[in-house]
Amino acid sequence: MSSEQPVPKLRTMLKKPQVKRALGLGNTALDEGIKRGEIPPPVNPTESTTARRWFEDEIIAYQEERAAARFNPKPTKKGK
Numbered sequence: 001m002s003s004e005q006p007v008p009k010l011r012t013m014l015k016k017p018q019v020k021r022a023l024g025l026g027n028t029a030l031d032e033g034i035k036r037g038e039i040p041p042p043v044n045p046t047e048s049t050t051a052r053r054w055f056e057d058e059i060i061a062y063q064e065e066r067a068a069a070r071f072n073p074k075p076t077k078k079g080k
Contacts, residue, residue, distance in 0.1 A: 011055045011056065011057060012055070012056040012057075013043075013045060013053035013054065013055060013056070014053060014054045014055075014056050014059060015053060016030070016042075016052060016054075019054050019059055022059055022063070023039070023059070023062075023063070038062075039062060040054060040055070040058040040059065040061075040062055042054050043055070
């Protein structure tokens with residue numbers, strides 16, 4: 001029997017310009033989407049930095065969710 005543990009899959013982290021490009025958003029739209037809880041929030045890769053990074057798989061999941069929403073739109077409120 002081998003005592004080696006399986007190596008966990010590393011998750012790719014994206015910088016803000018990469019996320020903006022992938023989503024087609026500017027700074028304001030990205031920040032507002034995060035505040036509303038629609039876009040995944042960034043993480044700090046280390047505690048000694050103010051850098052912000054996004055996990056690529058979370059951004060891909062958000063894109064897929066938005067793409068699927070095209071075919072299942074939320075009902076709109078009429079008369080308002």
